[in-house]
Amino acid sequence: MRRSPRARRWRLEVPWGEPARLTAPRSMSRIEVERVLHEKRAWIEEQRRSQVPRLGLERLAVSESEARTGAWELVSAFAEEEAEQLGVAYRRIRIGDQRTLWGSCSPRGTLSFNWRLVLAPVEVLDYVVVHEVCHLRFLDHSQRFWKLVDWRRPRWREQRDWLREHGPELLAFRASE
Ligand SMILES: [Zn+2]
Numbered sequence: 001m002r003r004s005p006r007a008r009r010w011r012l013e014v015p016w017g018e019p020a021r022l023t024a025p026r027s028m029s030r031i032e033v034e035r036v037l038h039e040k041r042a043w044i045e046e047q048r049r050s051q052v053p054r055l056g057l058e059r060l061a062v063s064e065s066e067a068r069t070g071a072w073e074l075v076s077a078f079a080e081e082e083a084e085q086l087g088v089a090y091r092r093i094r095i096g097d098q099r100t101l102w103g104s105c106s107p108r109g110t111l112s113f114n115w116r117l118v119l120a121p122v123e124v125l126d127y128v129v130v131h132e133v134c135h136l137r138f139l140d141h142s143q144r145f146w147k148l149v150d151w152r153r154p155r156w157r158e159q160r161d162w163l164r165e166h167g168p169e170l171l172a173f174r175a176s177e
Contacts, residue, residue, distance in 0.1 A: 001033065012040055014047035016172035055166055057119060057173050064115065064175035068095050071118035071125075078129040079111060082152070088136040099171065102163065103128045105135035116170050120162070127159035 007025040010033075014020045024033055072095045083090060091109040103113045111132045117125045130152050138145040149156050 003028075010036055012036065012044075014044055014051070016051050016168045017053075018172075020044045020047075051168070053169060055119070055169055057169065060119070061176050062119070064097075067118050067175055068115045071095050071113065071115040074118060074122070074125060075111075075113050075129055078126055079133055082130050082133040083136065086133060086137060086148075086152075088133065090133070090136055102167070103132040105132045105139065107139060109136065111136075114171075116173055119170055119173060120166070123155075124159045124162050127153055127156050128163075131156070 001022045001024065003026055004023050005026055007023050010022060010024045010028060012020065012022050022033065022037065072093065075095065076093055079090065079093060089109070090105075090111050092111075094110055094112040095115050096112050098112070098114045101112075101114060102117060103111065105111055111129075113128065113132070117128055131149060134145060134148045134152065137148060153159070
């Protein structure tokens with residue numbers, strides 16, 4: 001539990017694989033805190049139950065630098081191929097350590113990707129790359145953007161669903177160095 005001078009109301013989070021975290025405003029009394037924790041006990045347990053490791057990541061001894069290099073190589077190859085197909089160009093590719101994001105495309109043409117994608121099935125990594133390359137054509141999530149994605153990768157929904165289901169576990173993964 002953490003007190004925050006800036007918090008207007010309490011917030012309860014159950015980060016993947018970590019203890020539950022309650023952020024409370026200074027004004028919240030001890031009794032109110034106890035009440036929230038009591039009322040939310042079942043919810044916390046439900047969150048915990050959905051956080052069962054299924055990807056076998058704990059068995060992987062991956063160093064972050066190796067993973068980043070691997071991610072960069074794969075992402076670059078896929079992005080180059082897709083950009084050529086679509087007749088678009090990007091400025092550079094950045095591999096980052098985003099906590100919540102898989103990929104992004106800046107208005108100036110920088111494509112950024114989360115290095116943890118290299119731990120996902122290759123079709124999933126491919127979809128994220130293609131999604132961002134399609135943003136070089138349309139920098140929004142308009143109908144014509146999704147039409148383009150649909151044309152390039154008709155099975156993109158399967159990859160998106162995989163990310164929804166397993167993404168939190170992937171994002172919680174810490175490399176060995
Ligand atoms: Zn997008």
